[in-house]
Every structure is written in structure tokens, then in C-alpha cells.
Amino acid sequence: MRIRLAVIVGRVVRALARLRGGGSAIPGNIALRIAPGFLEHALGSMALGVVFVTGSNGKSTTTNMLVAVLRAHGMRVFTNPSGANLPQGIASALLATVPLDGRVRDDLAVLEVDEAYGVGLAERLAPTDVLLLNLQIDQLNRFHEPDRVYRMLEQIAARARRRLIVNAADPNTADLGRGARADQQVVVFDVAPAALAASPHGVAPAPRLTSGAGETLPDAEVVVESTAGSAAVLTVDGERASVALPSRGLHYAVDAAGAIATARSLLGDRFSIETASTALGSLETVYGRGEVLDAKGQAIELVMMKNPPSLQLNLDSLGRVPQCVMIAVDEGTPDPSWIYDTDLSMLDHVDVVTGTKAHQWATRLAYAGIPVGTVIEDFRTAVDAFLSLDTPDDGPKVGIVNYELMMELRLMMGYLDLEGGS
Template identity: 60%
Template sequence: MRYRLAVVAGRLARWLLRLRGGGSAVPGRIALAIAPKFLERSVSRLPLGVVFVSGSNGKSTTTNMLTGVLREHGLNVFTNPSGGNLPQGIASALLASVPLDGYVRGDVGVIEVDEAYGVDLATLLKPRASLLLNVQIDQLNRFFEPTRVVGMLRSIGASSSEFVVVNADDDSLSRIGAEFAVEGREVATFGVAPALIAASPNGLANVEDFSGAASGALPAPDVVVSELGARDAVLDVSGESVTIALPARGLHYAVDAAGATAMARRLLGDRFRTEAVARAMSSLRTVYGRGETLRVGDEDIEIIMMKNPPSLQLNLDYLEEAPEQVFVAVDEGTPDPSWVYDIDLSSLSHVDVVSGTKAWQFATRFAYAGIPVGSVFPELRAALSAFMALPTPSRGTKTMIVNYEQMMLIRKQLGFLDLEGGER
């Protein structure tokens, strides 16, 4: 009876909140308050269990890719599609499909988890496997230093009952993988051709591990990014090449695809087919805010999200050319934006509008870089109005560079209300 009440109350809250537009973790909070074991009960009957996806950057995109690949292979997959990767966000995602008995139907759960909360979630949800993407500079106000994140990801991997998939080109994760292999755990890896990393202006932006060589051998990558195009890439999957479409520009998106493919290959075993990967990637819907293009009136708006220094730098590195019209918005979701002084901004020729509570700090940084700023509007609505009033660019696309919180507000103000969850 408790679980039925949790589902009904959570769904009612979800419906009421969606009437005002956007999503929220509130329905999940309500469900968990009524039935504290709602999460573990809901996924306990999935035949193929639960797979975790975690790391500093790329979690939402990789979760989306892995889900698409598994569905293309015919599996019924539960996932948290909006990036709600804290317990209440995952619970909110469950409310969209779980029956009144509280048991989600399907074959497997692919769940994006926050690095810190993932440790406790692993105890609750008992993942069969974990896909660990990278360790990068991220949320120092929460994590203080990357070494803590390494420990968190190691704990998530150690809690996986069957196997772990790690990024062989991330120093920290390759060390974890080698340690797991020595312990007798099953480890699979993915990576990138060295020439592609060398050609990237800032490499993969992963944190370097100076603690010395790992003890033990890391298995050779099952999946390698061997070629990179403007919007596609070639993956070498154990000697078989497959060309895939990418949701946005950049080597980092190809790395995410390699990680998703490596996990799918290990999870599916003999059922895995590279042609299914290509089909899934060609029809994939971009995760909102991550290289997404919105159609507003007769204009396209490309959303580039800057969650942290690596995500901003890599996205700037792979701009095809300086954007014709640029909007930048940053608020308190980025508590200390001083890291922007370490970013190479040379791919920007100007910025039309800067907004958010950190607007003047970013405008100052642009001034130091010699990048002209058209206007500064700390209030978002006024800033959006000014930016949208600009003539349609000759290349047809406006560019917005925003942090997570501003991205959510912008989508809502532009009329895009299809959000679930809403927590990173």
C-alpha cells in the first residue's frame, strides 16, 4: 500500500509541476518520503540488473547513447533521461513509467549517477556494472580536489557485482582499472587513437595522475576512436570499424560514444552488433543543453553548456569558426567563476550579450582577453529579449554559452518545457 501511495502522490506532484512548465525533483522527494525504499524496490526485478554511468563530464550524453544502443538491440531500458542523477531525480524519472506496484518493467536500468551520491546509490541499487568516464576539474566547491572524485569513482566501481568499464586514456581511471584487474575483477576499457589526442588543442582535459605507474596491466581497449570528423567518428570495435554520427562537435563526444559502445558490447555479449550502434547513433536525440539546437521562430539557437573548465574548453576548441552571434549567461550555479581566466577564449571574436549574476565577472574576463562585449544585462529576461532581437545571423545560427542553471531557465523562457528531473 505504501508504494502505491508513493507512486500516486509522486505522479500527482509531477503532473501539477508540469502544468507550470519544466520538471522537478520534487515528485521524487515526495515518493521517497512516503516509501524510503522506493528506489531499490523499483529496479530489483530487472533481469539484466542496473548499470551505472558516472564521471566528471559526459554522464548525461553517454547515458543517452548507451540507452539508445541497447534499445536498438531490442532491450527495454529504464533510464533517467534528463540528467537528474541524485536520488530524488532518479525517483522522479521512475515515476514516469513505474506501475502502481512500484516495480519498473523492462530488461535493464541505465542510470546516470552523481559521483558523490553514486557511492550510496550503489549500496541501494546494487549495480551489475559501472561505466567510468573521466576525472576532470569540476565543482571544486563540492569536491575540493579531483583526488576525492577518484576515490568516489573507485568506490562506485568496486560496488559493481560483475564488471567495470573504464577510460584507458584517463590516468586516474586507468589506475583504478589496473588495480581492479589485479584484484581479479573483470575490467573492460575504451580509448582514443593517440594521434587524435595529440591533435586536440587541449587533449582530453582529464586530470593528470602524478602518483606513478599503476601496478598491474590494464586490458587493451575493446573500443577505440580511430577517426574524427566534424559531426561523425570512426570506432574500432575489436578490429571492426564502424562510422557513427555524433550529437555535437568534438572529440569528447566521440569518447562518450566509445564508452557507451564498450559497455553495450560487454553487456550484450554475442548479441552485440556494430551496425546497431551506427543505427542508434544516427537517430539519437541530443540530451537537452548538451550541444542541442533549438528552433525558435525562424532561427536556430545552439546551446553550449559550460558545466566546468574542461566542458567549456573542449566545446570552444571544436567550434568550426567564431560564432556570428554569442550570448553568455552564468549565475550562482557557478559559485566561483575565476577558473574562466584559465580558458583559451581565442575561438570567440566577440560576445553580443552577457547575462546572469556573474555577468560582470565574465564581461571583465572578456575585456582582459580583448574580446568586445556588446551589452551586459544581469537579468535574464531582458538579456534574452535583446539577444533575440538581433537580426538573423547570415549563417543562420545564434550561439548560447551558458551554465546548467541558466540553460534550464532559458529553455523554459523560450517555451521548451519538456524537462524531467532537473538536478545534475
């Protein structure tokens, strides 16, 4: 009875929330208050299990890729919208599709999960498979030190009932694979040394946090050999394959390798690299991650500033010194002091700096000798000023934005699809 009530009330609240545009975790929060066991009930009887995708960066993109590849092979997959990786976000996603009995009818669930909340979710949902992408310096105001995140990932990995999929190019996730239980299958994906060397900052992992002792990792089943623009060459079981990426950069190729390694493990003999390549080739970017917005007839490419590695790797992958740049950062980045460790050599100027952290960014740019056109704290006024600038001839205007202002910018430009249309 409580489950049925949670679904009905949650759906009403969800419908009201969507009237104002975008998604909301409030419906899921209410559903969980009415029925605290809603998640376990909904996902506890999945025929082929529950897959967790976690790590410091790349969760949304990799989840999107993995779901697309699995669906292209005919699997029915439930997933949570990009970024909705807390319990209430997953519950909100469930409200979009579950019948009144509250049980998901799909074959498999693929869930992006936050590193911290993933510990409790792993206890509640007992994932069959866990994909560990990376461990990078991330949100120091929240996590403080990377060894705390290592312990979180370790606890999530320990809950995997079937297999761990780990990134051998990241020393810490590789060590978590070495420490797997005897009854856990370990699947490995990797990056070839030449591909790492071609990226100015490699894959930007956190320093190794353990001795590296433990079992030897199995050979990598998927390896990133090279990237060129928004395409990559992968070796899958010894055979080379070209795949399209949703955006430029080695980090997107690593996400694709993780998705393909996981899909191959889940599908077994049914897996086809041709089918996977076709699925990735038709995939759109996850909102805000290398996305190009139509902003009142102008194109703005979004460069995410979620944490130091995400900013660095996104800057590295620009492929050009952009002619027209805006930096927008607000209180969603409580302590932006880490920007002093970021290599900003891809920028030779910034036209507009905005947000409540604008003056901190302007100071950082001054220390780097990078000229700033104007500082405008009010975001909407700054966006208008940015759009009034001449259209560059080298491609889209570039907006370097933190997560919160990325979402605000999308809403300002009429993009109301934060739930992916679900």
C-alpha cells in the same frame, strides 16, 4: 503498503508539477519520504542488472547513447532523464512508469549517477556494471579537489558486481581499472594518439592522482580513431566503423566509444556495430548539450559551461569563430574564477553578456582583449537584445550558458521536455 502509497502520492504530485512545465525532483523526494526503500524495491530484481554511468562530464550524453543502442538491439531499458542523477531524480523517473507494486518490469536499468551521490546509490542498488567516463576539474565549490572525486569514483567502482568499463585516455579512470578486484571484468575504451593530437586540449583530464601501479589494463575494445564534424571513426574489435554523433567534438566521440563498449559487453554475441551505428545516427542531442534551439524563428546553438573542461572542449569543437555570441552565467556557477584558465581564442568578440555573473565575465573578456557589445544583467532583457541582432551567415547564433540559465532559456522558448517526454 508504503510502496503503493508512495507511487500514488508521487504520481499525483508529478502530474501537478508537470502542469507548470518541465520536470521536478519533488515527486521523487516525496516518494522517498513515504517509502525510503523505494529505489531498492523498484530496481532490486532487474533480470539483467543495473548499470551506472558516472564521471565528471558526459554522463547524460553517454547514458542517452547507451540506452538508444541497447533498445535498438531489442532490450527493454529503464533510465532516468538527463541530469536527474540524484536519488530523488531517479525516484521521480520511476514514478512515470512503475505499476502500483513499484517494481520495474524492464530487463535492465541504465542510470546516470552523480559522482557524490553515486557512492550511496551504489551501496543501495549494488550495480552490476559501472561505466567510468573521466575525472576532470569540476565544480570546485562543491568538490574542492579532484582527489575527493577520485575517492568517490573508487568507492562506486568497488561496488560493481560484474564489470568496470573504463576510459584509458583518462589517466585516473584507467588507474581505477588497474585497481579492479580479481572478480571484476575490466572493459576498456580509448582514444588513438592522432585523435588526441588533433584536439587543441585533448580530452582535458585532471592530473594523474595515483602512481598508476596495478594490473595492466586489457587491450581497448573500442578506440576513437578520428573525428570530423559530427561524425567519428571508431575501431571496434579491430574493425573500423563510422558513427554519427549528436554534436561536434572529440568528447562526444569518447562518449560514443564508452556507450558502445558497454553495450557490446552487455549484449555479447547479439551486439551489432551496424545496429549501434544506426541507433546513434538517429539520436537527438541531450537538452543543452550542443542543442540548437528554435528561438522565435531563430537558431541558437547552446554551448554548455558546466565546468572548465566542458566549456573548453565545447569551445574547441565549435569549428568556427562565431559571428553572434551571448554569454549567460548566474549564481548556478558560484565561483566563476576558473574561467581565467580557459582558452577563449575561439571568440573574437561577445555581443551580449548577461546574468548575475555578467560583470565577472566582462572583466575576464577585457583581460583577454575580447570586445563586449553590451552587459545586461537581467536575463530576459538580454535574450531579447540577443534575438534582435542580425542573423549571422555562418550558422546559428551561439549561446554560452551555464546549466541553470540553459534550462531557463529552454523554458522561455517553449521547450518543456526536460524529462524527455517520460
